[in-house]
Amino acid sequence: MKFLTDKALDRLRDLSDAPDLAGTRYVLLERVARGGMGLIYAARDEKLERRVALKVLDVEDRGGELARRLIREAQVLASLEHPGIVPVHDVGTLQDGRVFYTMKFVEGQRLDKHLEGVESRSDRLRLFLRICEAVAFAHARGILHRDLKPANVMVGSFGEVLVLDWGLAKIFAKVAASAAESGSDSTIVRQTSGTGVIGERTETAATTAHGTVMGTPGYMSPEQARGDHAQLDERSDIFSLGALLRFLLARNSLANAASQENLSSHMLDKSLEAICAKATAQRPEHRYGSVTQFASDVSRYLDGLPVSARRETFLDKAVRFYRRNNVAILLIAAYLVMRVILLLVSHR
């Protein structure tokens, strides 16, 4: 008797899980990721002859609640027409009754991978500002992401920045739970009771109960970690963005510690630290009031201007002024030195 290898079993499992796209305009290519409550496949749109990403439910759907949620997720995404948010192309139902939707297939890298090739801190901050643009756009439409983390940001091959996995946030506001991802950087769904965590859930539930926690440790705000839905507003996403900014800067300091840009920038680093600290304050009222304000402070830092998160001393102002105008100051100093030398020479 011959036993199947684990690899072969995995392959068979994948094949059995693969959705049957018969009757649709799509041809399945490969599985690319697992989302909050579904699997994401690369597929080919036969009519438009293009590659798309196809998301389909992979968990049992009692009463059609998850199907409604997936459609709602697609509707939410479709309402967010922004260059930083993945556009939805189509919604449909497979022959087995499972709902799916297709969206733009983003060819690129996850933010954490992409950062390995980005040396300049300024470039990283500009990248961060583009993430902020997408989140601010969603906030303006009353939608919170609630799971912002490096894994949910994609950088395309032409430098386009896309914030992914919006469905979870919207669904979180309406309905509880989804299948959990595994790993330390994965989204968790956890039921809390009173003061303690009583267990992680991987199955679905019909409604959002107070104490249901969804998010990623290290990136979710304290109020989100407590499952305190009533307190959740855009400042919760600001906390996640602050953690994301810290991630960007921490990686930067490791990868680029010896670069010229990082030398003699102690004061400015304090400003960045203050920005991060304000964004990730424990109490929402101590954070930025909006993503726009947050992004504005980062922009001001990039432009060498004072930031609202930090009160500067006179020395800080002087250092910042010098950093902004160092060439002009050096030219004037050179002029004065030359004048003194000429005077000394002429008086000999």
Place this chain on the structure above:
Amino acid sequence: MNKILLGLLLGAVLGAIDGATAWFTPAVRAQLAGIIIGSTAKGIIAGVAIGFFARKVHSLLLGIVFGLAVGFVLAFLVAYLQHGYYLPIILPGSLVGVIVGYATQRYGTNAVTASATR
């Protein structure tokens, strides 16, 4: 600030200061007023020329090179007419041109031209 206006003001101020330093040279102290006026006029001419250049060419390096060239040429002319003091006139004059060239490129803004949409 408008690049031409910035060049003009900076050229005038630096030119005046440049001329005023003649006070430290006792031999020419008697003609100090004339030197200051002449140096200011030179600074204004250089500043306006450099400002115009900055408006047309958006390059820090070229702005500095052009400023250096204008400052040098004007200072050389002044020194030539003075029949002396080549180094004390040309060196600061050229550096003033460099400063104005840098400042107009770095700090000057292009004048907004109103264009009607038809």
